[in-house]
Amino acid sequence: MDVNITDYGQGERNFVEYTVSGLAVNQLEFLNENLTENTEIAGDNLIITMDFDDELYPFQSEVAKFRLEDFISREEIEMMVFLSSFLEDM
Structure with a gap:
């Protein structure tokens, strides 16, 4: 599994968009159906968009x-750990 932050922004809407690749089809579908965040499958990738309150962005x-690069890397690692633990429930 590979997790990359592909977009983020702060303002009227505080969000981080993650692109997750390297998952099997059943893993993509499981995450897409069971995560509470906004998700979509785009080709072989899962796109996860998380919205944040100002104080949690x-x-x-x-x-x-x-x-910034260190913070982006940390967020990508944290999301990969979260998704890996989530997939253990599959």
Whole structure:
């Protein structure tokens, strides 16, 4: 499984979009049907879009502005761990 942040933004809507690749078809369908976040299957990828309140948006801190690549990598790893544990319930 590979997780990449493919879009994010803060403003009227605070969101992070993840693209998940390298999953089997049954894993894609399981995640798409069982995650509470906004999901869609696009080809062989699962697109997950998470919305955040202002205080929970992961890229809002001053440190994130200077070390953005580190924050993006951390968020990708955290999502991969979450999805892996979620798939254990399959």
